[in-house]
Amino acid sequence: MSPTHEVPDGKRPTLADVAARANVSTALVSIVIRGTKGASAATRERVLQAAKDIGYRPDTRARLLRSHRSRLLGVQFELQSAFHTDLVEGIYAAAEPAGYQIALSAVAPSRSEQQAVDTLLADRCEALILLGPQAPAARLAELAAQLPVVSLARRLRASAGNVEVVRTADEEGARQAVDHLVALGHRDIAHVDGGRAPGAADRRRGYRTAMVRHGLAAHVRVLPGGLTEDDGSAAARTLLTTRPRPTGVLAFNDRCATGLLDTFLRAAVPVPGGISVIGFDDSRLARLAHIDLTTVGQDIPRMAALAVGRAIARLDGEPADEPAPGTETVIAPHLITRGTTAPPTTA
Amino acid sequence: MSPTHEVPDGKRPTLADVAARANVSTALVSIVIRGTKGASAATRERVLQAAKDIGYRPDTRARLLRSHRSRLLGVQFELQSAFHTDLVEGIYAAAEPAGYQIALSAVAPSRSEQQAVDTLLADRCEALILLGPQAPAARLAELAAQLPVVSLARRLRASAGNVEVVRTADEEGARQAVDHLVALGHRDIAHVDGGRAPGAADRRRGYRTAMVRHGLAAHVRVLPGGLTEDDGSAAARTLLTTRPRPTGVLAFNDRCATGLLDTFLRAAVPVPGGISVIGFDDSRLARLAHIDLTTVGQDIPRMAALAVGRAIARLDGEPADEPAPGTETVIAPHLITRGTTAPPTTA
DNA sequence: GAAACCTGAGCGTGATATGAA
DNA sequence: GTTCATATCACGCTCAGGTTT
Numbered sequence: 208m209s210p211t212h213e214v215p216d217g218k219r220p221t222l223a224d225v226a227a228r229a230n231v232s233t234a235l236v237s238i239v240i241r242g243t244k245g246a247s248a249a250t251r252e253r254v255l256q257a258a259k260d261i262g263y264r265p266d267t268r269a270r271l272l273r274s275h276r277s278r279l280l281g282v283q284f285e286l287q288s289a290f291h292t293d294l295v296e297g298i299y300a301a302a303e304p305a306g307y308q309i310a311l312s313a314v315a316p317s318r319s320e321q322q323a324v325d326t327l328l329a330d331r332c333e334a335l336i337l338l339g340p341q342a343p344a345a346r347l348a349e350l351a352a353q354l355p356v357v358s359l360a361r362r363l364r365a366s367a368g369n370v371e372v373v374r375t376a377d378e379e380g381a382r383q384a385v386d387h388l389v390a391l392g393h394r395d396i397a398h399v400d401g402g403r404a405p406g407a408a409d410r411r412r413g414y415r416t417a418m419v420r421h422g423l424a425a426h427v428r429v430l431p432g433g434l435t436e437d438d439g440s441a442a443a444r445t446l447l448t449t450r451p452r453p454t455g456v457l458a459f460n461d462r463c464a465t466g467l468l469d470t471f472l473r474a475a476v477p478v479p480g481g482i483s484v485i486g487f488d489d490s491r492l493a494r495l496a497h498i499d500l501t502t503v504g505q506d507i508p509r510m511a512a513l514a515v516g517r518a519i520a521r522l523d524g525e526p527a528d529e530p531a532p533g534t535e536t537v538i539a540p541h542l543i544t545r546g547t548t549a550p551p552t553t554a
Numbered sequence: 555m556s557p558t559h560e561v562p563d564g565k566r567p568t569l570a571d572v573a574a575r576a577n578v579s580t581a582l583v584s585i586v587i588r589g590t591k592g593a594s595a596a597t598r599e600r601v602l603q604a605a606k607d608i609g610y611r612p613d614t615r616a617r618l619l620r621s622h623r624s625r626l627l628g629v630q631f632e633l634q635s636a637f638h639t640d641l642v643e644g645i646y647a648a649a650e651p652a653g654y655q656i657a658l659s660a661v662a663p664s665r666s667e668q669q670a671v672d673t674l675l676a677d678r679c680e681a682l683i684l685l686g687p688q689a690p691a692a693r694l695a696e697l698a699a700q701l702p703v704v705s706l707a708r709r710l711r712a713s714a715g716n717v718e719v720v721r722t723a724d725e726e727g728a729r730q731a732v733d734h735l736v737a738l739g740h741r742d743i744a745h746v747d748g749g750r751a752p753g754a755a756d757r758r759r760g761y762r763t764a765m766v767r768h769g770l771a772a773h774v775r776v777l778p779g780g781l782t783e784d785d786g787s788a789a790a791r792t793l794l795t796t797r798p799r800p801t802g803v804l805a806f807n808d809r810c811a812t813g814l815l816d817t818f819l820r821a822a823v824p825v826p827g828g829i830s831v832i833g834f835d836d837s838r839l840a841r842l843a844h845i846d847l848t849t850v851g852q853d854i855p856r857m858a859a860l861a862v863g864r865a866i867a868r869l870d871g872e873p874a875d876e877p878a879p880g881t882e883t884v885i886a887p888h889l890i891t892r893g894t895t896a897p898p899t900t901a
Numbered sequence: 902g903a904a905a906c907c908t909g910a911g912c913g914t915g916a917t918a919t920g921a922a
Numbered sequence: 923g924t925t926c927a928t929a930t931c932a933c934g935c936t937c938a939g940g941t942t943t
Contacts, residue, residue, distance in 0.1 A: 219678070219700075262700070264672075264675055264676055265676060266619070266676070266678055267615075267673075267676040267677050267678070268614075268615035268616075268618055268619045268677070268678060269615075269619050271615050272613075272615050272616050272619055286639045286642055286643055287636075287639060287643075287838075289634075289636075292633045292634060292639070295633055295660060295662075296633050296634075296660070296662040296663070296664060296665075299660065299662060299664060299665050300664045300665075308673070310657075311658040311659070311660065312658070313639075313642060313643070313646065313658065315642075315643040315646060316643070317643060317646060317647045318643075318646050318647075325611075326614075326655070328611055329611055329612060329613065329614040330614050330615065331566075331613055331614070331615060353609070435842075436842045436844065436845075437842055437843050437844070440842070440843055440844040466842075466844060469816070469819075469844045469845070470844050472816075472819050472820070473819070473844070491634075495782075495783045495784055495787070495813075496784050496787055497783065497784070497787040497813060497816045497817050497820065498783075498816070
């Protein structure tokens with residue numbers, strides 16, 4: 208009937224409560240809880256037992272208020288993006304061993320980036336890791352004047368001064384995809400692009416230059432696409448009515464590629480028999496057995512770890528007076544060959 | 555070159571800094587910042603200007619430490635579940651107008667529910683909203699003895715005393731799906747289940763009882779499935795080798811249904827021509843133009859709003875001394891008819 | 902008496918200084 | 923000198939109570 212733990216008053220137990228129960232000072236309890244040296248093994252055990260008895264938990268707020276370092280990394284991400292949630296998972300994995308906590312702040316249709324960042328700042332995060340931020344570069348630079356800011360998966364011009372950038376070499380990834388198709392014998396290769404999405408411009412450029420380098424400038428064809436399955440599906444319907452139909456397509460990302468696949472399938476255009484399709488990201492989607500998508504892989508755990516690493520490096524380095532120029536960390540993508548690419552069938 | 559805002563020392567500006575600049579006391583600044591009455595319009599403006607000048611932002615932690623109410627709702631969710639991220643979005647939307655903040659804590663392969671809850675408790679959340687929690691009911695009951703706990707989308711026995719439950723009537727949803735197929739003329743209807751996932755048992759039971767009620771007990775067939783596309787795909791492969799093959803399938807959720815669809819498609823079994831498929835959730839996936847999945851819709855915004863509402867109701871009601879029994883709020887699902895169901899073709 | 906403002910205390914910690922074994 | 927323990931203050935803020943117009 209009664210609660211499991213003996214809560215003195217209905218309030219949560221504090222250091223003082225533990226101290227009273229263990230007959231020591233609050234300072235000593237603090238020492239024991241933090242695991243610092245300065246307490247004998249005997250009292251240590253006694254204090255820990257007392258803490259356990261009354262269900263004591265340290266109060267993060269009070270703790271962070273007192274210690275000037277918060278060891279808190281603020282992470283802004285898009286709730287709906289599987290790519291982002293994968294990155295967040297990697298960020299957790301990288302931050303906790305390094306002794307940093309994560310404060311999540313989501314961006315959604317009903318919640319702007321501005322709101323997301325505001326709450327992170329109010330929570331006194333020491334650094335910000337922004338996933339594919341859409342905010343203007345100037346705004347990011349302004350933020351970066353206040354605290355270390357890492358832009359993950361969005362490229363920024365050097366003019367965005369102090370912002371750290373961690374991203375995949377999108378241009379190179381698109382090149383690898385085109386090279387792969389060309390090596391298989393394809394010549395007529397289209398690209399369904401990502402519009403204004405982060406990375407889209409680079410991938411488009413990578414596609415173009417690779418085509419040109421292979422002497423296929425005449426076959427360059429960029430279709431307006433986007434990030435979602437619907438975008439891919441729409442582009443596929445366009446492609447189906449096109450003559451001559453390309454024998455290979457590079458999609459902006461895996462979701463877009465999935466839309467392509469599905470629509471081709473319904474139109475009885477076999478993949479890869481009738482047309483080859485390549486995605487981008489190597490998301491969970493691409494790995495699904497029935498999708499089995501050839502794709503340009505981004506090394507998500509590594510990107511996440513590097514983002515955390517850069518943020519921490521900034522924190523350990525010079526704090527604000529002598530701002531180091533923003534560094535750009537570019538990670539190589541790698542093509543993952545699966546079942547949606549094959550040599551073209553000579554018609 | 556220098557930061558935009560004049561930061562006194564490299565530290566962030568505090569109430570005292572604003573007070574000094576506006577020539578008032580910190581208490582008055584506090585009043586102005588919070589928008590409480592007790593300051594003249596003139597000083598109000600002067601203080602706000604000063605705050606803006608030096609880029610002051612209230613420190614949530616200090617603020618919450620002092621005021622006994624934290625107005626913080628802790629939300630535990632699964633990073634990889636689109637259903638969960640949709641709910642989170644709804645929770646944000648419901649909480650902020652009510653004057654509550656959200657603290658997110660993710661569950662991922664590398665991060666347990668225990669860890670997720672621990673950080674929420676350390677952050678002094680006033681109540682917990684747990685999305686599809688897998689923890690044992692006893693553990694949840696223990697938590698609920700300390701603070702209001704809402705289990706969203708997971709049913710709990712009455713024995714889990716104090717826990718609030720907000721969920722969809724899964725059994726009823728499955729019934730609606732079966733009714734729809736039967737009305738179309740189907741008799742041989744299979745169910746690909748969700749194993750131990752939250753809601754799976756109820757949906758299984760709903761399917762069974764509905765089949766029996768229609769006099770189709772002989773056709774009851776439950777295939778082991780799961781939450782992912784791969785699970786659906788595997789079940790589809792089983793179904794393809796089954797004679798007689800069912801003419802309709804109810805999948806555990808939309809992802810599972812998508813796996814079914816895709817595999818049927820590849821096997822040249824048209825949907826809904828050769829077989830009808832129904833999903834569950836009405837996730838973004840189901841609405842995609844090229845999927846166009848008939849599905850049992852869960853009212854996600856409403857579930858989110860109700861979860862927040864129940865948590866707040868608990869906070870406004872009796873705090874701990876006289877624990878009210880856990881309430882169960884059950885939301886009706888509704889079938890959404892799209893393009894994957896049709897009358898069976900008589901072979 | 903109200904409106905506008907200030908003073909002082911304390912929320913739960915962590916760090917420093919200091920003392921006792 | 924080292925180990926163990928304590929007292930005291932400060933972190934940034936809110937709130938109760940007081941003072942002045």
